[in-house]
Amino acid sequence: MTTVTKLALSSGDRRALDAVVSEIVSVVERKGADLRGPHTGPPDEYRVPQSKTLTSEGERFTSWDYTVYTRQLEIVGHDDVARVAATREFPPSIHVEVELDQIHTAGK
Numbered sequence: 001m002t003t004v005t006k007l008a009l010s011s012g013d014r015r016a017l018d019a020v021v022s023e024i025v026s027v028v029e030r031k032g033a034d035l036r037g038p039h040t041g042p043p044d045e046y047r048v049p050q051s052k053t054l055t056s057e058g059e060r061f062t063s064w065d066y067t068v069y070t071r072q073l074e075i076v077g078h079d080d081v082a083r084v085a086a087t088r089e090f091p092p093s094i095h096v097e098v099e100l101d102q103i104h105t106a107g108k
Contacts, residue, residue, distance in 0.1 A: 005082035006099040007073040013093045014069045020094055021071045024085045033078035041070040 007024070011017040021038050028035045046068065050061035075082040086098045 002077050002103045003079055003082070004077075004101040004103060005075040005079075005086060006101065007075070007086060008070065008097040008099070009073075009094055010068055010070045011094045012066055012068055016091055016093050017069050017071060020090060021073070024073060024088075028073075028075055028078075028081055028085060031078065031081045033081040034076040036074040036076065037072055039072040041072065044068045044070070 009017060009021060025035065025038065044067065046066050048064040048066075050063060073085075075085060086096075090096055
């Protein structure tokens with residue numbers, strides 16, 4: 001039975017996200033684990049309207065626009081390497097989701 005560790009990282013700071021992903025990739029490659037990715041998803045654009053007015057004439061704050069970037073990695077097997085990659089200290093601007101899947105091999 002093989003374990004696949006899926007890491008989904010997202011952030012509004014693309015440079016910080018790419019730095020964290022490159023650190024994870026270098027650690028996994030140095031340990032010789034099987035790595036799939038990083039896969040880059042299309043950035044998500046968000047717009048948040050600001051409802052507070054500036055003056056009595058009804059001028060409003062401009063909307064707050066921001067972008068969220070995502071990267072996906074899969075580490076196949078090598079549970080110790082996956083544990084190190086998933087439990088490291090991440091910057092506060094990076095959101096991390098970890099999913100574990102077990103693959104059963106066909107057998108008797």
